[in-house]
């Protein structure tokens with residue numbers, strides 16, 4: 001299989017090698033093992049449209065990566081491209097604020113029910129700021145986050161293990177030191193003990209941060225747990241922070257808040273809402289968002305900021321191209337009255353059902369779970385080589401393995417996708433890499 005891939009991706013591999021010394025890119029070494037070394041590279045593509053990406057070798061792939069979930073409508077979606085182009089011909093300058101920022105904030109308030117919105121450039125930045133606001137307003141120091149979640153690359157959240165006695169997140173990667181993690185508790189998601197821990201330590205917990213449905217574990221959709229978290233955090237003056245960078249504007253216009261019927265204090269959004277351009281949002285209750293600017297005041301009287309603000313800033317935070325792209329995403333979603341998201345989520349559910357039936361019928365140990373248009377396979381042991389075989393069969397899934405559908409994945413594309421998944425499993429089985437479970 002690796003030899004076939006090497007033949008197929010000849011120019012991608014040559015390109016990767018040619019630039020390895022200058023281009024520092026961890027994705028080109030992700031999951032490195034000597035055994036599969038020849039398959040370790042990130043596909044290099046210079047064209048994309050609809051559900052497809054095209055690599056340097058002129059191969060066309062059905063893309064399940066969809067810009068890591070940022071391209072809800074598919075690649076190069078004409079209405080968004082047009083909105084960006086129109087804005088580009090008018091101005092892409094930063095400095096004075098673009099009028100689009102105010103307009104977009106109002107649109108987001110209307111779409112999601114939050115009270116205020118602040119703009120940043122990425123999900124990571126949004127999460128970092130959300131936690132800062134929570135600490136500023138509650139005047140407490142610690143944050144809780146959960147095992148299995150991914151919140152980007154803010155240092156205080158880069159840990160996969162805790163100290164089992166104290167719950168404090170443990171140093172894991174070089175450069176993220178224990179000092180930075182000492183105010184972060186990493187707890188089990190969905191467990192009663194974690195709720196008890198939060199209750200007990202509430203005096204110094206500023207925020208409970210959760211990905212309501214974790215992209216790495218979309219089968220866990222803990223409705224009752226989220227309600228319980230809401231109750232405890234409300235009682236104990238802790239900010240409940242929903243990281244909706246993936247679920248936002250995907251499971252529905254109102255995201256997980258609406259889906260689970262839980263109102264968080266602060267919500268972070270990214271990906272979909274940028275329409276493929278860099279954008280991160282911190283949104284939520286004025287009580288917390290007021291820590292950005294001191295809160296509401298008006299001209300012509302003696303009012304002024306009343307909340308002691310923390311510090312936030314960024315050169316590109318209201319970039320006109322991202323604002324224009326985002327406004328178009330919202331316009332399309334709001335005009336469809338939820339139909340686009342509903343249909344896409346249904347399509348994903350039906351596809352995953354068919355996949356799961358196929359795995360079960362063949363007694364393959366693979367499973368698939370979805371939440372909205374996000375889905376993810378669980379591939380134990382060597383069955384994770386499925387992704388290499390899929391690549392060989394013309395289906396692209398990035399190294400983080402979250403998969404996404406878009407409306408550009410039309411029924412004929414899905415039919416081909418299904419066929420390639422089936423053929424990939426058969427091919428893996430024939431190579432002895434996918435074993436049927438014992439009856």
Ligand code: PMP
Pocket residue numbers: 068121122123124125127150151152153211215243244245246270271280
């Ligand atoms: N939060 C979640 C839930 C995410 O999935 C991601 C990115 N995959 C982030 C935060 C970080 O976003 P970004 O990559 O834009 O920094």
